[in-house]
Amino acid sequence: QVQLVQSGAEVKKPGASVKVSCKASGYTFTAYFMHWVRQAPGQGLEWMGRVNPNSGATDFAQRFQGRVTMTTNTSIGTAYMELNTLTSDDTAVYYCAGVLWGSFDFWGQGTLITVSS
Amino acid sequence: EIVMTQSPATLSVSPGDTATLSCRASQSVSSALAWYQQKPGQAPRLLIYGASTRATGIPARFSGSGSGADFTLTISSLQSEDFAVYYCQQYHDWPPWAFGQGTKVEIK
Numbered sequence: 001q002v003q004l005v006q007s008g009a010e011v012k013k014p015g016a017s018v019k020v021s022c023k024a025s026g027y028t029f030t031a032y033f034m035h036w037v038r039q040a041p042g043q044g045l046e047w048m049g050r051v052n053p054n055s056g057a058t059d060f061a062q063r064f065q066g067r068v069t070m071t072t073n074t075s076i077g078t079a080y081m082e083l084n085t086l087t088s089d090d091t092a093v094y095y096c097a098g099v100l101w102g103s104f105d106f107w108g109q110g111t112l113i114t115v116s117s
Numbered sequence: 118e119i120v121m122t123q124s125p126a127t128l129s130v131s132p133g134d135t136a137t138l139s140c141r142a143s144q145s146v147s148s149a150l151a152w153y154q155q156k157p158g159q160a161p162r163l164l165i166y167g168a169s170t171r172a173t174g175i176p177a178r179f180s181g182s183g184s185g186a187d188f189t190l191t192i193s194s195l196q197s198e199d200f201a202v203y204y205c206q207q208y209h210d211w212p213p214w215a216f217g218q219g220t221k222v223e224i225k
Binding site: 035037044045046047049050059060061062095099101102103104105106107108109110 | 208
C-alpha cells in the first residue's frame, strides 16, 4: 500500500535549522510531486511548497521563499524539507503529501517540530 | 492568489443527521476542488476531488457538489467516526495550493 513515513519529532532552538525526511513506498516515487504542508497547534493547513522528484524543480509559498529547501533522493525514494532560521512561529506539525493532478492524494503521518529556547 | 473561505466554522450535528459544509473561492476554480477530513492527532485524508468524485474507499454518505466558486460537502447519516475537521482546497490556480480554514463537525 502507498505509504509516506516521516522522521521523528524534534526540538530546536530559535535560529536553528531543521530537516525533515519523508520516505515513500508502495508507488512509483517519481510519478507524484511531493508537497509539504504545515499545521500550527490548533490551526489550519498551510501549504509550504512542492518538489518535482524527476527534475528537482521547486515551488514555494512566498512567505517561505529563501528560508526553505526541498529536495529528493530518488535512489531511496525519500523527500526532504529543510527550514532555516527557525522562530517560535515555526512550531507546527509538518506533513509531506503526494500530489498527482492537484489533490493531495496521500499524506505522511506528520512530524512535530517544536521551536523553543 | 485565490482565497478559500469555509462556513460555518463549527457545525453541531446529531448522529444520523445530515451535515452540509460550504466552501467558497475568491474566484472561479472550475471543478478543481478537493475536500479532506482530519481527526485529532491524524494527518488529513482525501475525501473528494474534482469537486464531486469520492476518493478510493470513501463511503457513499460523503458527497461533494458545486463548480465555479461555490462548493458543498454533504455528509449523510452522520456516524460517530465522521466527527472531525473538514478542509476544502483548490488546485485550479497555483501556486499556492490554498486550503480553507476548516469546519469542525461536532456532536450536538
